[in-house]
Amino acid sequence: MQHVDRIIHWVLSSLALETSVFHLGQYCGQWRASLAGRARAGYHLVLHGQCWLHVPGRQAPLRLSAGDAVFFLRDIPHHLGPSDDAAACLPVAVMQPLGVPLAGGTGLACGFFDFRAGMAEALLAPFPDYLVLPADAPAAPGIRALFELIEQEARHSGAEASPLVARLVELLFFYVIRALSAREEVARGLWPMLRSAEFSALVLELIRHPERDWSIEAMAARVHMSRATFCKRFAAACGEPPATFLQLLRMKIATRLLDDGAAIAQVAERVGYRSESAFAKAFLRATGLQPGAWRRRAQASTTASLAATQM
Known part of the structure; x- marks a missing residue:
């Protein structure tokens, strides 16, 4: 595992990974959140509550709970919402500050990954378009600790997200690459x-x-x-x-x-x-x-x- 982690560290250094936060807060009622259409890789972290992931034409709606994460290595159509019915996920509610969790609310941290041009295409090409990293994944203890730090920092960020949130997400991306590299279907290179x-x-x-x-x-x-x-x-x-x-x-x-x-x-x-x-x-x-x-x-x-x- 030490060899693997050192190589993953080299990969992330080669990619010159930069992470940014786009949405940070909580939704309640009817809402819809998406990063699609911006030609960038992105992520959604469920900090508290639950929601549904919709990826049209790829899979059935997937229920996400606190501690789950979705990482999109490529820009594909998708959205999160409070219902397994895509048509019922309407962009009505405005995202509220995290603060105290609202009853029935869903806390989210969403943002983008930017990679070094050329290297990303070569190193990430064998991977699928997106990965769902559940809270009960094999690496869950480390992931859970990062989630807790992200949520704690987010609640103290105020109106503008702390730069530390993005840095913590970069650490989380290490687990993503580790999980993807272990997949048997990634069979070349x-x-x-x-x-x-x-x-x-x-x-x-x-x-x-x-x-x-x-x-x-x-x-x-x-x-x-x-x-x-x-x-x-x-x-x-x-x-x-x-x-x-x-x-x-x-x-x-x-x-x-x-x-x-x-x-x-x-x-x-x-x-x-x-x-x-x-x-x-x-x-x-x-x-x-x-x-x-x-x-x-x-x-x-x-x-x-x-x-x-x-x-």
């Missing part, structure tokens, strides 16, 4: 490797030291296998040959370094390429862009985000 006791330690080494000369023989020796056995078992666990997986992992690390403003020659060296031109060719195959073009796009995105926050 990085995530199934985390379920493999024989390969998770190797993946952590590749992440920590992508600059090393990781030949097939070197990787096989790291897990104490012959070359043939290693290639066969690796491909069966990952869905990709070892060399392909290593190159994709190096390119994911390279995109993060470029996003952070590192020089192309430095990035090439740090991900194991002796030649800047060889790195550029591999990067172009993996991302469809030259390293310089990728970095300029990242810089333009950062500039636009800073300008937006100053408006």
Whole structure:
């Protein structure tokens, strides 16, 4: 589990996750809450009371209770409401401050996740559009403690949500990635490797030291296998040959370094390429862009985000 959690930590760092709070309060009577239509990932936390989750065309209405959470990795139609009848969930009631729980009321914390462009598509692509994390999930003790902290902080936030609420939700997202990576249907790429006791330690080494000369023989020796056995078992666990997986992992690390403003020659060296031109060719195959073009796009995105926050 330690290997898995370290890799998840690397993933979240690579995503440059930023969390914001959009709704924080409680509803009573007829109401409807949704984050859909904003082209962003989002979350709903049920702090007290109960409600129903409606995801048209995906599943039957699902009852949610205090301590349950829903995380949308992609923007899809959905809403929460007080009834299992979608038509009865009307946007009538106005959200009230949390304060003292209202009789029959539902306390919610809702908001958005923003990820680093490019990395999110690569690392989160194998996951489903959304995940319901119930209060009685295997990781419930940790989740429950976070929920209690979020609710306590929310009740003392006043009209404007405390920044600490968003930071606590980021911690909660760690449990989301852990739960998703354990799903058997996520059967390709990085995530199934985390379920493999024989390969998770190797993946952590590749992440920590992508600059090393990781030949097939070197990787096989790291897990104490012959070359043939290693290639066969690796491909069966990952869905990709070892060399392909290593190159994709190096390119994911390279995109993060470029996003952070590192020089192309430095990035090439740090991900194991002796030649800047060889790195550029591999990067172009993996991302469809030259390293310089990728970095300029990242810089333009950062500039636009800073300008937006100053408006």
